[in-house]
Amino acid sequence: MQRNQIIRTRLGWTLLDGVERLVSALWPARFKGSVGRVLLLPAVLLIGILVIGLGYMIEYSFHELDLSTYRLKDEYSLVNYAVIADRPVYMRVLNRTLLAALIVSVTTVFLAFPYAYMLVRTRSALTRKFLLIALFLPFFIGQVVRAYGWLIILGKQGLINSLLEGLGLPTLNLIYNYPSVIFGLIQYMLPFAILLIVPAVAAISEDVELASEGLGANWISTFRYIVLPLARPGLIGAFVVVFTLTLTDFAMPEILGGGTTDFIASAIYDSFFQLSNAGLGAALSMILVMIGSVIVAAIFYLAGTGTLGVREQSR
Amino acid sequence: MSRMVEVKDVSKSFDGTLAVNAVNLVLNRGEFLTIVGPSGCGKTTLLRMIAGFEVPSAGEIRINNDRVESIPPYRRSIGMVFQKLALFPHMTAAQNVAYPLKMRRFEPAQIPSLVDKYLQLVQLGDYAGRYPHELSGGQQQRVAIARALSFSPDLLLLDEPLSALDKKLREEMQLEFRRIQQELGVTTINVTHDQREALVMSDRIAVMNEGVVQQDGTPVDMYRNPENRFVANFIGMTSLFEGTVCATGDGVVSVKSGNVLLQARSNDKVLPVNTRVDCAIRAEQIRIVEDASVYDNSVFGTIEHRIFEGDRIVYTVHVEDLGGARLHLFDHDPVSHKEYPANERVRLGWNARDLFAFQAPQSN
CATH class of the missing domain: 3.40.50.300 (P-loop containing nucleotide triphosphate hydrolases)
Incomplete structure (x- = not known):
């Protein structure tokens, strides 16, 4: 038994030494500094492909659709953008999307913070386990499934309406409207926001909060002057992520809105696949990208470079 | 106040x-x-x-x-x-x-x-x-x-x-x-x-x-x-060994430890004969001596370790006569720079007022 174990350990060491020798032969020590850069390659490639795609989209957006051939014309023009500016429906969809993104991100961050704080600070292992499971469970259920789930609960013959009927009360229109889309989106975004806020809260030492209390601050002041400013990178990160995810969301407005509350992503989808007008779709996409980038850049600018905690770590 | x-x-x-x-x-x-x-x-x-x-x-x-x-x-x-x-x-x-x-x-x-x-x-x-x-x-x-x-x-x-x-x-x-x-x-x-x-x-x-x-x-x-x-051991560098009271006097007790009789300080507490005691002595109170007559207590021991700390040398001395106790002591002679090598047999001396005797916990 003992002997076997020794032999196995020796064998393990020999194997490891062999692997090490092999690696050092294939990858001399002087290349060591470039390992990080090599590992970065896949990510850079992926983003590179994305940029190429974006380039094509920009190109498309400047070509008008030739209705006789259903292909984009060769000459450059601003017709697609003019069409978008001309038709009030696009402005309406855009406004609706932006407003939803704002409402959803503010509400979600507001709801996510106490959850994240509790998750980090609770002393009860049971509470933490429960909060963690409740946090990760939604990730196993896709967005479309969840949206259909809401249909089952909120729909015309759904759970709530059958309950109301059973009680002899009039049924309600709980779906296919703006509030239901907002509601679905908040519920969908919440876990993302919590996951982004948790590290920010975890980085705040509990001693710092105790120190604040000892120095004369009640919990409201401690929250306002210590916790909130220190958690700010996480809060802004969560806001930006939820904002952009909502801005580009497709499934929730499609399913819970039922065609009544299209977001800009639905309009882009329709342009490409219903109208077969790639030029118009590309132009709409460009506008979406522009608006999203400008808003995110503005937030980063206003909030300073400290956002997302990407800066030299202050102890 | x-x-x-x-x-x-x-x-x-x-x-x-x-x-x-x-x-x-x-x-x-x-x-x-x-x-x-x-x-x-x-x-x-x-x-x-x-x-x-x-x-x-x-x-x-x-x-x-x-x-x-x-x-x-x-x-x-x-x-x-x-x-x-x-x-x-x-x-x-x-x-x-x-x-x-x-x-x-x-x-x-x-x-x-x-x-x-x-x-x-x-x-x-x-x-x-x-x-x-x-x-x-x-x-x-x-x-x-x-x-x-x-x-x-x-x-x-x-x-x-x-x-x-x-x-x-x-x-x-x-x-x-x-x-x-x-x-x-x-x-x-x-x-x-x-x-x-x-x-x-x-x-x-x-x-x-x-x-x-x-x-x-x-x-x-x-x-x-x-x-x-506990206090004697926690503060200062202290050596501990066990003993039994065999005679009590005014603030001083005689303690038998191993096969030597020592004079110790009872700290104003009454320690009746046959009480089991813990003895404690600080490192700076023990001297390596040639002539034991000026000290109340004296034992022979063998130097086990020697640690040079610059301003002083810390010796650990194994004392067979004290039931094999190990005593730590500081030694420094700024004039002669005398050092004792390991395994050397030395004579140690200290005074009764520097050896504390505490009643050992009852459970022991």
């Missing part, structure tokens, strides 16, 4: 384990008390109860004659320096020091001059605009203490704030803390596991072990007159 802090029969248990067991302490205005003990002895729990971060399971805590057990920390007049300092990383040194003044609703016009005064006090006048991460370890300590003092609290609590510093800086900061404390005359409780820090900084020391205060007194008193084996 008026009482600033009074801890009366205070206990604290966590999940049925007693962390602090019926502790009594009194602290007068302006005094510097150090609570010293090994980790897990309950010293930090006691400090946190005084600060208000823990509620005692039993007993009373009075600060400035007011009962405080149910008063939240932010309503107590206590400045605390944490082990990890807990400076606010998003605030400059000046903003850190101003924070308690703002929270305690000082007159806004008063705040800048107070901040300035306390930053000057800790010699950081030129660093007001620096953030904590732009300051060195020692400077961060200074900001932490200025922040804890700027609102003139009744009481200053130090929760091992020096433990993370290297030796040289730690010794410098010990003197600095003491200077500031005396300059302001602020009543202070310091918690540490470092016996040297306790001796250097304090007016008074309380030694804690297993949730109980073992002894409470001035540094000199604690060092020269330890009341039990």
